[in-house]
Amino acid sequence: MVSKPVLWWGGDARSVRNSDVLGDALEGAVMDHVIFASYGNDSVALIQWAYEQGLKDVHVAYSDTGWAACYWASRVDIAEHWVRDLGFTPHRIKSEGMEALVKRKKAWPRGGGHRFQWCTAALKIEPASKWLDAHDPDGEAICMVGIRREEGAARSDAPEWVEESDNHGGRNLWSPLVRHTEQMRDDLIRKTPLPVLPHRSKECWPCVNARHEELKHLDPERIDYIEALEQDAGTNSKGNPRVMYRPSRHGGAVGIRAVVEHAKGSHDDLFPVSVCDSGWCGR
Structure with missing residues (x-):
């Protein structure tokens, strides 16, 4: 197991910025693994897990929906600093944003338990697909997400491995935490600089499916x-x-x-x- 690095947290977290926020080219970069993270509990646990497994050439992609809670940007900045200290590379994938999407569609996404809402497609899946095609044109990267079967009935049989995921441009999709319990997940998070959240990610706040x-x-x-x-x-x-x-x-x-x-x-x-x-x- 790889030892945990010494982290430095000097300065204002808001000063931490990512060179790929606007989609700058990744000259010569190798993308063996791409973790899609909102920096909520599950994705933070997944990043820590990937580090402990010694995975190489790991890139962590955050989809900027333009609809996050006002304080979420600070958590993202701190998380990206931590990701860099792990030796991974953080990225932010831009989208048109929820406000522009609603104005363009002249409608709001509707909650209701469908497989996914069109806001997910427009603000996350489509921008991420374009970003992947630009930086991994051969489709060789393994995409990773933090889905867990314990989350609920809808994910109770979620596969650990999907060959040629449609939502990831035909790339392989790996969900290594599918069998992790909430306690196992939280144990991973406690090894990081980020606290265990009492709620889901606030990358979209409020979500169209908010309770x-x-x-x-x-x-x-x-x-x-x-x-x-x-x-x-x-x-x-x-x-x-x-x-x-x-x-x-x-x-x-x-x-x-x-x-x-x-x-x-x-x-x-x-x-x-x-x-x-x-x-x-x-x-």
Whole structure:
């Protein structure tokens, strides 16, 4: 087992920047392994696991959805610093962002437990596919994600290995933590500079599949921001307002402010799916 490196955390974490944020070319780089990480619990555990296994030429890719919680950027900066100290290479993959996506589509992605939402495809899968094709044109890299079977029924039979994954441009997909329990995952995280989170990744906040328990904690500034986007979106052909959350799933509440108020008075979730089942989100 490779020993843990000595980490240095001087300066402001926000000063840590990645040369590949804007898609700079990786001259002569070898990409044997690409970990897709949101820097939530599962992906942090996966990065630590890869380090302990001594994997070589590891690249860690974070998809910037433009919809993260305001404080998430600081965690990403710290995580990227740690990734570099492990000898891995961090990257950020840009997307058009949720706001631009909603304006272009003239609609919000809809939660409901489908295999994945079109926001996942537009903000993560498609940009990542383009990035992979640019930096791994021969498709030889092994893609890695932190899916675990213990997460729920939808992932109870998740495979550890997928030959030619459609969502990764035909590259092989490896999920080495599929058999890890939450305790095993947390044991890995505690070896890192990052704390175990009591919630899913906030790379997209709020998620279109957010539960009432999550929505009731949405901060006022975020509510104002989403409400302004909803108002700008106008109405659909039937005259219904284009709002982020489907009223039928939130007690008839129309608009983010009403949805949050409904969530505060709700003690359970009628719709238990808390994230789309793409394997790309929340970890």
